[in-house]
Amino acid sequence: MASETILCKGCGITLVPLMKVCPRCGEVREGSTLPNTQAAETGDMAKSAMASVVPANTLRQEPFVYDEDEYAPARNVVLLSPEDSKRRFPLLTGAQISMVAVGIGLVVLAIVIAILLWRQQRRDVLQSANAAATQMQTLSSAVAVTPSPNPSPTPGDDSVILESVKSALMAYNPLGFTRYKFELKDGIVTINGEAEHQPEKDGAENVVRLLVGVKSVVNNLQVKPSLANPAGEQVKLNLAEATLLDDALRRQALEKENKPANTELQMPAPQRPDPQREAERQRREQLAVKQREEDAAMRKAAEEKIKREAEEYEKRLEELRNVEANRRARAEQARLDTASLRFGTIAWNGIVDGVDEIIISGSSASVRHVNGNPPREVRASFSAPVPRSPADVKLVGINGRGLVDIVQQPSAANGYTIIVRIDDSSKGGDKRYEFTLRWNLQ
16 A cells, blocks of 8 residues: 555546545545545535646646647635734844844943033033132232242143242232233243332342242333433422412513513513512422422332332242251151161160070060079170061071070061070070071061
8 A cells, every 4th residue: 555556537636545535636436435425525526626737647648739728717706815914023023122122232231321421521620620719719808918929839730830939929928919911931031010219120120030940030111201310200299288389380471471572682681589478489399399208208118118128028938948957858858767767777685594585566675584594794786676567577697506496486466576586595504695587577
């Protein structure tokens, strides 16, 4: 049965052994029986198949005759594919969904980072603005209370030098500081503006010249003409004197107008001086002389005051320089001391007869007697105290007949204490021992 080939008698196709009806032409196999209902259905299927399908054995006939009425399919028939209950292909695959999720996560992370950076930048800007405002308030309050120049500005820092020049001029002349204008370029300070007198001009130049970082000073201060030329000083009069002077000038102008046109040709008649006018003129001259004397005295007092202030300022500058020099010297000495304390030595000697332990801590050394006779003539010297920090201790020199060994290194657990054991128990009698320790900071 396995090798038997069954062919359909109607169409000639190969049939499966279990097939009882040909699926193409509907021919019933020989020797197969079907129920009546199934046979009727099979007959109907065979008729429909015969109406729409051309049997293969018909194609093998020669000549082949195609009967359109017998084999043509039914007219006006449209074949439709069955409707899909769900999509054949998904809208997005799993890999695409993963990539979309990763992209969305990266976008969200970038947005969060941008927001954080923006907030940090805004916070830094606010802090810088607050710091600048605080610094300006501190500077203005310091200048208002005790104006003093910056003693040691950094050379090359124009902003610091400008602040120092401003503070120095404000301390030198608080009332006339607004008349000064100064510029700085490559360490050269140019002072412009006005000065009441020549000593004020020279004093401003001397004050600025002493500042650290200032190479030279160009003094362009202009001395006011009223102070530069005392001979041309204006006489200060009160209201009554000014009224009398105006009346006299008005009378003089009226007299000139009333003179005849040929006055220039006539010889002037001798006139007697007016006593009242002469007295007024003398009084005005006396007042002018008195006013000049007062102005000279005030100018002299101002010059002396400026000179004293300049001397005091130079003295303060000298004191500040001395303080700065002392501070630098102390800092250098402290640096040298710190460098020298990176290591040190300890020398010990004494007469030992037995076993003794030398306990060293800081700048002190004590002996703990273990057995034998107590030590005698004990001496210890330190080049520097043992620091309270981890150090490496070594024996660099030993003089004795017994055993000398370091049994404890300094550490935080033992309070940075060194213990050296001297063992002379195996020898008879006492003997002098000497050793030198050297410690180095780790």
